[in-house]
Amino acid sequence: MTNVRTQAHSRRQRGFSEVTNVIRKAGGIAWLLAALASGLFAQNLAPAQAPGPAESLYLKLRSVGLDKSRVYKIRNGAIDQVSIHLSFDDGTIAFTEDAGGHITGALFLGDGDILLSPPNEAERSSLALFTGAAILEEKFSLAYLRFNDDVYDALRPALRPTEDAESFVNLWNPSAKELAQEDALRLLVSFNQDPAAADRAPDHLLHAYLRGRRLGTFDVRYDSTLQEQISAGQHREADGGSYYDVWLSFTVPPPGKPALLKVQAPTPDFVITQFKIQAHIKVPTELSARAVLNIVPNRAGERVLLFELSRLLQVKSVEAEGRPVEFIHNQAIEGSQLARRGNDALAVFLPHPLPPGQPVQLTFEYSGAVLSEAGNGLLYVGEHGTWYPNIGFAMSRFDLEFHYPVGWTLVATGVPSEIKVEGSEQVSHWVSERPVPVAGFNLGKYSRSATTAGKVTVETYATTTVERNFPKTADNQPLPDLLGRPPSPFPVVPSVPSLPPSPAQNIQAIANTAARAIDFYSQRFGPFPYSDLALTQYPGRISQGWPGLIFLSSYAFLNSDEREHLEKDKAYRLIQEQNVAHETAHQWWGDLVTWSSYRDQWLMEALANYSALMLLESRDPAGFHLVMQRYRDDLLNKTHDGVPLMNAGPVTFGLRLSSSRFPDAYEAISYGRGTWLLHMLRTMLRDAQRSPAGKSSDEPFVRVLRKLRTDYEGKSLTTAQLIAAFEPELPHSLWYEGHKSLDWFYQGWVNGSAVPQFELRDLKFTDKPTSVLVTGKIDQEDAPDTLVTSVPIYASVGGKNIFLSRVFVEGNATTFHVSAPLHTRKIVIDPEQTVLARSK
Numbered sequence: 001m002t003n004v005r006t007q008a009h010s011r012r013q014r015g016f017s018e019v020t021n022v023i024r025k026a027g028g029i030a031w032l033l034a035a036l037a038s039g040l041f042a043q044n045l046a047p048a049q050a051p052g053p054a055e056s057l058y059l060k061l062r063s064v065g066l067d068k069s070r071v072y073k074i075r076n077g078a079i080d081q082v083s084i085h086l087s088f089d090d091g092t093i094a095f096t097e098d099a100g101g102h103i104t105g106a107l108f109l110g111d112g113d114i115l116l117s118p119p120n121e122a123e124r125s126s127l128a129l130f131t132g133a134a135i136l137e138e139k140f141s142l143a144y145l146r147f148n149d150d151v152y153d154a155l156r157p158a159l160r161p162t163e164d165a166e167s168f169v170n171l172w173n174p175s176a177k178e179l180a181q182e183d184a185l186r187l188l189v190s191f192n193q194d195p196a197a198a199d200r201a202p203d204h205l206l207h208a209y210l211r212g213r214r215l216g217t218f219d220v221r222y223d224s225t226l227q228e229q230i231s232a233g234q235h236r237e238a239d240g241g242s243y244y245d246v247w248l249s250f251t252v253p254p255p256g257k258p259a260l261l262k263v264q265a266p267t268p269d270f271v272i273t274q275f276k277i278q279a280h281i282k283v284p285t286e287l288s289a290r291a292v293l294n295i296v297p298n299r300a301g302e303r304v305l306l307f308e309l310s311r312l313l314q315v316k317s318v319e320a321e322g323r324p325v326e327f328i329h330n331q332a333i334e335g336s337q338l339a340r341r342g343n344d345a346l347a348v349f350l351p352h353p354l355p356p357g358q359p360v361q362l363t364f365e366y367s368g369a370v371l372s373e374a375g376n377g378l379l380y381v382g383e384h385g386t387w388y389p390n391i392g393f394a395m396s397r398f399d400l401e402f403h404y405p406v407g408w409t410l411v412a413t414g415v416p417s418e419i420k421v422e423g424s425e426q427v428s429h430w431v432s433e434r435p436v437p438v439a440g441f442n443l444g445k446y447s448r449s450a451t452t453a454g455k456v457t458v459e460t461y462a463t464t465t466v467e468r469n470f471p472k473t474a475d476n477q478p479l480p481d482l483l484g485r486p487p488s489p490f491p492v493v494p495s496v497p498s499l500p501p502s503p504a505q506n507i508q509a510i511a512n513t514a515a516r517a518i519d520f521y522s523q524r525f526g527p528f529p530y531s532d533l534a535l536t537q538y539p540g541r542i543s544q545g546w547p548g549l550i551f552l553s554s555y556a557f558l559n560s561d562e563r564e565h566l567e568k569d570k571a572y573r574l575i576q577e578q579n580v581a582h583e584t585a586h587q588w589w590g591d592l593v594t595w596s597s598y599r600d601q602w603l604m605e606a607l608a609n610y611s612a613l614m615l616l617e618s619r620d621p622a623g624f625h626l627v628m629q630r631y632r633d634d635l636l637n638k639t640h641d642g643v644p645l646m647n648a649g650p651v652t653f654g655l656r657l658s659s660s661r662f663p664d665a666y667e668a669i670s671y672g673r674g675t676w677l678l679h680m681l682r683t684m685l686r687d688a689q690r691s692p693a694g695k696s697s698d699e700p701f702v703r704v705l706r707k708l709r710t711d712y713e714g715k716s717l718t719t720a721q722l723i724a725a726f727e728p729e730l731p732h733s734l735w736y737e738g739h740k741s742l743d744w745f746y747q748g749w750v751n752g753s754a755v756p757q758f759e760l761r762d763l764k765f766t767d768k769p770t771s772v773l774v775t776g777k778i779d780q781e782d783a784p785d786t787l788v789t790s791v792p793i794y795a796s797v798g799g800k801n802i803f804l805s806r807v808f809v810e811g812n813a814t815t816f817h818v819s820a821p822l823h824t825r826k827i828v829i830d831p832e833q834t835v836l837a838r839s840k
């Protein structure tokens, strides 16, 4: 349901119903480096030829050991890197051997301290959640450091000779060499860029692995090339899965700036303007391809270009402008974010740094078993990472040519030309109508059905069978859900319906549902971006939205009897039934407008989900409320250690939310809470312009979404930009403390995690000639003191609720006075449930 492809679902991530891509490009290599930051890299190098200069240095960097001539006693040494303070009070330190003329690491044994204080409340809460304290202050006994600055020189005044250098090195060298692997590619990038290029961002790296006395082994990282330069976290095992828990991650605020910055994503190092891919498919699993990428650098000095590519593909060659160039296909280690996406890193070394703006054409030849076969006549790509070299989701043009056996139907992103038959092969050709963030295809022995929505053709493709393991997932884990639902604490593996369902029977109904959704969204958010929408059956619970193409879960093809058989809970069934509408909404939110960093990914889920729910509400208001209540209840659900799921953090933590503490929090929060946040914005605007007759309109809310579509089509959107788009629509009654601003909402609701409870007390009713003056207090409980909420209050007169006004409730208690109709003797808070709050 995201537009992010990829994804090998690891067993432990069964809670993810959607393909999710944690850390997206935050600027060229930065996204990948961030991905690398969260996981180790393995040993294997793809090409087995004699190493070139880049690869030689890389091999050295990833296996560098300690230098016997650089072992010292150290006393009162310290490293201060931005807000990280490391002190080495007393112990022994050994620096690493030269690698390309650089000392890049050190291993310390003794007594040390780290001090690191996050600059904002959200990160302090996150740190406290994992470590029990809002400041990272920890004594350590062992440290391994990796750096690209002259740390050796900085520590030199604290160093004294030692006698037992040899035994120290012998003892610790194996550990040092193993730890050297993780940052090798990152350092190689540092040492391969043109240091003279003036417009390159400063490049400082300090990565410390620490054995804490209280917290165990964890790591802390400063990387000036990342959008969030400072991070800390820990690998942990839980429920049979391994996680990297991100304790904190933040952008260093410039001096004098507020701690909670609305950060704009940095410009990527380069963009890919066009992909021309020729792919040969050998059923059931083999793909071999030649991909030509047009690359335009954004700044000078780039020599190393980093891409992601599926782990199952082997690169045979890379050429720049027709000349072979060096590349490293670096295998990601199990458990890293990159590996979870099914991808490896692919680094390409150009012979010369690129001047800005001068395009370069790269040609990749690669092959491997990247397709999956789920059943008879049901193949798919995308489970195992990206099938072409890519970076992030910048908008590009795609020209795709596929060769595949006769008898199969291939559906890809873009507009098809006529299919040619050449012997036992078919050839089809697909060209994107406009720049799109990604391209994909699906292959099967399908039946087809079609309808139209205005000028848009809507086609559905499905086979007569479901995947072999239906209704269980491949690894026999309890099923993850279609939309935003954490697994039940009592997993029930449903029994198979008496006959296996046949998706092909329901293809017309699916096409009609998608067409209705297109009509509904087009009226509100502007026209459908492409001339055609194809929905193809996709095995498993996951659906994926690509531009003009939806891989739709086999489960979405169930008829209502089959669905009821598998899901007894009405709210969850309703959620599942919105699957087609949710995926269709991603064509606007996720494919046309993309998101900026991992902190903004929730936007696309929330926008797609809320769009689908607005459609539901237009037909079934009671069903809409049932779903909203389920999302709220899921946030309040307690994990097995008794902590409510909402405590995992705010929507802006993205995939960080799913940690060893809360394996399923990403869904509950980015879908559930995210959907609620949009509902709160919509109903605030709606209440603010209610006419005396009680009539209200969605126009201001819809107008904002329409403007977002116009302003951000073909671009990425940040959370701050979304909030800013709502501000011009704020009527005076929604100005908190006299400011036409939603800062209070951004701070407390978007960057907060509370689900408060409201209570009325001390009510006084004073009769006036034509009205009743009501005064009283509203308590806000289960919320931080700083939380501000716009709460609607109603008069209850003669069994009817009459809207009075919205009140800003801040902190624990707020006094209000409002005018109510004659005879009012009862006041109620938010009877229409427009605020995410606990009921009593």
Ligand SMILES: [Zn+2]
Pocket: 001, 002, 003, 018, 582, 586, 604, 605, 608
């Ligand atoms: Zn989605």
